[in-house]
Amino acid sequence: MSETKIQIKKLYKIFGKNPKSALEQVNDGVNKDELLEKHNHVLGLKDINLDIKEKSIQVVMGLSGSGKSTLIRHINRLIEPTDGSVVVDGEDVLKMNDESLRNFRRTKTAMVFQRFALLPHKTVLENTLFGLHIQNVDEKEANTRARRWIDRVGLSGYEEKYPQHLSGGMQQRVGLARALTNDGEILLMDEAFSALDPLIRKDMQDILLELQDELHKTVVFITHDLDEALKIGDRIAILKDGIMDQEGIPADILLSPKTQYVKDFVEDVNRARVIKAKHIMSKLNGQDRDNAMFVDQDDFIDRFIDKVISDKPSCLIVKNKSNDEIGYLSTKRLSEILKR
Amino acid sequence: MEDFLSEFPELSRETLRFIKKGFDASYRAFSREYGDAIEAVFDPVLYFLVWFEKLLQNSPWPIVLICFLAVIYFGSRKVSVTIGSLFAFLLIGIFGMWEDTMSTVSIIGVCTMLSIGIGIPVGVLMAKSERAQRICTPILDVMQTMPSFVYLIPVVMLLGIGKIPGLLAVVIYAIPPIIRLTNLGIREVDKEVLEAADAFGANPRQKLFQVQLPLALPTIFAGINQTIMMALAMVVIASMIGVKGLGQPVLKAITNQYFAMGLFNGLAIVALAIIFDRVSQSFGHRIQQHRSGSRE
Numbered sequence: 165m166s167e168t169k170i171q172i173k174k175l176y177k178i179f180g181k182n183p184k185s186a187l188e189q190v191n192d193g194v195n196k197d198e199l200l201e202k203h204n205h206v207l208g209l210k211d212i213n214l215d216i217k218e219k220s221i222q223v224v225m226g227l228s229g230s231g232k233s234t235l236i237r238h239i240n241r242l243i244e245p246t247d248g249s250v251v252v253d254g255e256d257v258l259k260m261n262d263e264s265l266r267n268f269r270r271t272k273t274a275m276v277f278q279r280f281a282l283l284p285h286k287t288v289l290e291n292t293l294f295g296l297h298i299q300n301v302d303e304k305e306a307n308t309r310a311r312r313w314i315d316r317v318g319l320s321g322y323e324e325k326y327p328q329h330l331s332g333g334m335q336q337r338v339g340l341a342r343a344l345t346n347d348g349e350i351l352l353m354d355e356a357f358s359a360l361d362p363l364i365r366k367d368m369q370d371i372l373l374e375l376q377d378e379l380h381k382t383v384v385f386i387t388h389d390l391d392e393a394l395k396i397g398d399r400i401a402i403l404k405d406g407i408m409d410q411e412g413i414p415a416d417i418l419l420s421p422k423t424q425y426v427k428d429f430v431e432d433v434n435r436a437r438v439i440k441a442k443h444i445m446s447k448l449n450g451q452d453r454d455n456a457m458f459v460d461q462d463d464f465i466d467r468f469i470d471k472v473i474s475d476k477p478s479c480l481i482v483k484n485k486s487n488d489e490i491g492y493l494s495t496k497r498l499s500e501i502l503k504r
Numbered sequence: 505m506e507d508f509l510s511e512f513p514e515l516s517r518e519t520l521r522f523i524k525k526g527f528d529a530s531y532r533a534f535s536r537e538y539g540d541a542i543e544a545v546f547d548p549v550l551y552f553l554v555w556f557e558k559l560l561q562n563s564p565w566p567i568v569l570i571c572f573l574a575v576i577y578f579g580s581r582k583v584s585v586t587i588g589s590l591f592a593f594l595l596i597g598i599f600g601m602w603e604d605t606m607s608t609v610s611i612i613g614v615c616t617m618l619s620i621g622i623g624i625p626v627g628v629l630m631a632k633s634e635r636a637q638r639i640c641t642p643i644l645d646v647m648q649t650m651p652s653f654v655y656l657i658p659v660v661m662l663l664g665i666g667k668i669p670g671l672l673a674v675v676i677y678a679i680p681p682i683i684r685l686t687n688l689g690i691r692e693v694d695k696e697v698l699e700a701a702d703a704f705g706a707n708p709r710q711k712l713f714q715v716q717l718p719l720a721l722p723t724i725f726a727g728i729n730q731t732i733m734m735a736l737a738m739v740v741i742a743s744m745i746g747v748k749g750l751g752q753p754v755l756k757a758i759t760n761q762y763f764a765m766g767l768f769n770g771l772a773i774v775a776l777a778i779i780f781d782r783v784s785q786s787f788g789h790r791i792q793q794h795r796s797g798s799r800e
Contacts, residue, residue: 269704
């Protein structure tokens with residue numbers, strides 16, 4: 165298994181005049197509504213523990229007010245926590261002084277924002293160069309790097325345009341190019357695609373997945389959209405009222421939701437498009453190979469369900485990449501999963 | 505009891521006189537002690553002002569006119585404004601007000617430069633620090649509302665009659681808009697854009713020069729425009745303490761009831777105001793080209 169890149173431990177954030185004393189109240193069991201009503205403090209995050217794996221996409225999902233945007237801002241310390249720690253590559257972000265924090269932000273992380281946050285007085289190229297200018301990278305090298313990423317996100321020919329003249333989708337491509345040009349190992353995406361039309365959003369998701377296939381960054385992706393979370397997340401954390409309800413791989417969250425909140429959330433999801441064969445297979449124990457059907461472990465159910473219906477196999481044998489048989493799946497189990 | 509209600513209980517006449525006398529005496533002592541030193545501080549400004557005025561007045565008028573028109577054209581990039589200015593300057597010259605106009609242009613120019621040079625840094629400071637804002641706001645209120653004659657008295661007591669006191673009076677009156685609008689412009693910069701600058705590791709200086717000031721520029725320019733207009737409005741009052749220019753004939757016209765003389769010089773001030781306004785406004789619009797189209 166890959167290494168932990170970002171470790172968030174016992175993170176608390178309380179907004180208000182005297183967060184430290186409010187923290188004691190929270191530890192004594194005062195809940196969010198009570199805290200607001202009686203003490204006039206807002207509980208942003210409560211006891212968040214999350215290990216984010218290197219080179220994976222960690223989605224943090226929740227509705228507005230759940231604290232997800234607050235959480236992502238703790239990773240590059242745009243927000244100071246009330247208590248807890250954030251460790252990146254073994255170094256505590258919260259213990260850095262101003263200079264090393266700036267250095268950390270310049271070289272390790274890059275961020276993409278919900279409303280793009282581009283500089284309106286700079287062109288697409290100048291916006292993309294922003295991070296490198298901040299680091300005083302040599303002009304010629306910076307230019308080459310920026311142009312490469314502008315090209316990579318499909319904005320060639322728009323270098324000299326100003327952001328106002330681009331559509332939302334194109335502006336966010338600039339935001340993405342700006343973040344990628346910075347070349348940090350960690351990409352923080354705060355509802356990066358939420359402001360876009362559904363079709364363009366799908367485009368951007370595909371671009372992100374395609375890029376991730378070759379770049380292998382550690383991506384923290386915030387969203388309120390479950391379909392988006394299931395599509396791009398290697399792992400998903402679900403936040404509600406500043407508390408983490410559940411964390412795990414998409415299939416686990418769908419198949420065994422821990423709380424009613426998560427259950428309500430995942431109820432209407434089309435499972436066939438999210439669950440892969442390997443998620444629901446059982447151990448092989450002498451299944452009959454006659455009339456069996458073979459499926460790849462990474463196939464989604466909707467890839468083979470039509471064939472199951474037409475061929476009526478006795479069972480499904482799951483194979484891995486090197487063609488070993490690693491498990492089986494009965495048609496009865498399959499129909500249970502789909503009926504839920 | 506009846507006395508108490510009908511008459512406001514006030515200090516006795518002797519006490520009041522004592523307070524006023526004491527105040528005046530101590531200020532007079534202060535000005536006698538430090539007047540020269542303070543005057544020396546302003547010497548460089550005075551030299552520059554005199555040099556600039558002499559330059560405008562002693563150079564051949566066609567050259568000055570051509571320089572003005574060039575600045576106007578490159579500032580506004582508008583032929584109509586340039587031609588209008590040409591006619592205005594020709595009329596001013598024909599009606600015998602060229603020399604006074606040059607004096608006024610020089611003092612307005614220097615006042616505007618001083619106001620920008622002091623005003624923008626103060627505005628930045630106000631935007632960065634809540635405490636600076638709390639301290640500066642009431643001072644700016646006083647500067648804008650206190651009748652200018654009142655602060656002319658101590659300035660004249662300290663520095664005498666002349667260009668520098670006039671310059672100070674104009675700057676005190678004209679500087680608040682640029683300070684206020686610089687502060688406002690920087691405070692209005694989109695929070696998410698600032699957050700982006702932070703997230704990419706910009707230090708405070710980079711944030712100021714690459715994000716905050718450029719984004720605040722349109723608002724700052726509105727402030728510069730206001731400052732120029734207010735400086736022009738002070739020309740007549742400044743002439744009361746010995747500043748040469750279009751204000752002095754107006755003052756003479758008031759005291760002697762010369763209507764035509766007042767009107768001519770007044771119209772010359774109006775013409776200058778319109779030229780300054782059009783040029784600075786179109787320049788302000790032009791630096792915001794990103795709002796209208798891509799770079800040519």
